[in-house]
Amino acid sequence: MAEHVTIPAHVLAAIEKHQRQCSDPMAAFFYDLPALAAHGAAIKAALPANVELYYAIKANSEAAIIDTLAPIVDGLELSSGGEIERACNSATPRPWVLSGPGKLDSEMRHAMLQGVEAFHIESLNEIARLQSIAASLQLTQPVLIRINPTLADEFSSRLKMAGAATPFGIDEVQLADAVNAVDSAANLTLRGFHIHAMSHQKSEQRHQQLLRFYLRRWPQWRALARDPEELTQLNVGGGIGVNYLEPSQQFDWPNLCMALGRQLEAMHEPPRVRFEIGRFLTAFCGYYAIEVIDTKVSHGEGFLVCRGGTHQFRLPVAQDHDHPVIHLPRRSRLPIPSNATEYPPWTVVGQLCTPKDVLSRHQSLRDVAIGDLLVLPLAGAYGYNISHADFLCHPRPEQIFVTHASDSLATEAMRLAQSEAMN
Numbered sequence: 001m002a003e004h005v006t007i008p009a010h011v012l013a014a015i016e017k018h019q020r021q022c023s024d025p026m027a028a029f030f031y032d033l034p035a036l037a038a039h040g041a042a043i044k045a046a047l048p049a050n051v052e053l054y055y056a057i058k059a060n061s062e063a064a065i066i067d068t069l070a071p072i073v074d075g076l077e078l079s080s081g082g083e084i085e086r087a088c089n090s091a092t093p094r095p096w097v098l099s100g101p102g103k104l105d106s107e108m109r110h111a112m113l114q115g116v117e118a119f120h121i122e123s124l125n126e127i128a129r130l131q132s133i134a135a136s137l138q139l140t141q142p143v144l145i146r147i148n149p150t151l152a153d154e155f156s157s158r159l160k161m162a163g164a165a166t167p168f169g170i171d172e173v174q175l176a177d178a179v180n181a182v183d184s185a186a187n188l189t190l191r192g193f194h195i196h197a198m199s200h201q202k203s204e205q206r207h208q209q210l211l212r213f214y215l216r217r218w219p220q221w222r223a224l225a226r227d228p229e230e231l232t233q234l235n236v237g238g239g240i241g242v243n244y245l246e247p248s249q250q251f252d253w254p255n256l257c258m259a260l261g262r263q264l265e266a267m268h269e270p271p272r273v274r275f276e277i278g279r280f281l282t283a284f285c286g287y288y289a290i291e292v293i294d295t296k297v298s299h300g301e302g303f304l305v306c307r308g309g310t311h312q313f314r315l316p317v318a319q320d321h322d323h324p325v326i327h328l329p330r331r332s333r334l335p336i337p338s339n340a341t342e343y344p345p346w347t348v349v350g351q352l353c354t355p356k357d358v359l360s361r362h363q364s365l366r367d368v369a370i371g372d373l374l375v376l377p378l379a380g381a382y383g384y385n386i387s388h389a390d391f392l393c394h395p396r397p398e399q400i401f402v403t404h405a406s407d408s409l410a411t412e413a414m415r416l417a418q419s420e421a422m423n
């Protein structure tokens, strides 16, 4: 499994350097910023004409991550006053939109004063509140209505945000009322619609179907408005999944883009489509490196007790999966390929006093010793920032942003040695 994931030489070097500097066993996140930039640029480059890419910063809102992606993407998608602060402090200011349920009046006002591009309206009540704030500021505010569409079962992915009862968006049956309410609001202008219906979508074919469904509906939705011509934007959300269990098999993004491009070309008046992606942009750049503190056997099951745990990296329990693990033995620092037939499977746990603190099970790792490192890849999205990091009063992990190969000769040698060990 994990043998499909390799750790780039400059990241390995940063991990090793950090471990040397730690007096206690280490637990830290490492983010490969050059890889993030390259991945973001590739996602952007694959887009069809007239399709935009926004970064949904809730996936990872660290300043270095935003600063790396901001020059590459067309804008940012934000959902709180705190995220507005992060975006406005970015080294490269970009257009941004504000979405999410439960927006505060203070946040909406602040957003308008800070120059929000558009609001994504999540409820009928929000229209009235937004109108009165825009009126008090004497502004005309562009908005998109978030739709909770009626979806057939075949569209569903793991985490449904629509097509069912959710706090998000406005049901399709109420859409005409919502459009009328915006049309009647003197200080709001309707620019289009927003749908973020899925999360963890791993099937590119299903996502194609979903986009086709939105585009078929687009003229009907648009026709509800007083001036349909004024409605030009269709934000199709994010939700592109990451395959954590088979890291070599990832979502075929270029193919989705090609299919979407053909679809748009065939349309009479195509909307300006926008993606707002979180997970698929940042997941791949992150690594959570933890040191083995103890090894033990209990009732026939082997446990590797590591520094850190699910209070720092909640993703595996949140997803209910066994995260891939790369073993870096202390002395040689070369990853040892796993061999399921010869070695008993380990359960990788952290320091918390709860049986739920499990990062991975069934890991057939050879000759693991105290002081070795385990590296959990694909940790760049919804990793540290969704975790309950203060639980049990453990110190927070360091987050290290790796910018380049610091010691190129040594790291190149390590890379070669690593690829030999892999082959």
Ligand SMILES: *Cc1c(COP(=O)(O)O)cnc(C)c1O
Pocket: 056, 058, 059, 077, 099, 100, 196, 198, 199, 200, 237, 238, 239, 240, 276, 277, 278, 279, 280
């Ligand atoms: C979380 C979220 C996104 C990003 O979702 P990913 O699954 O990380 O791509 C986009 N839009 C909205 C409205 C969201 O809430």
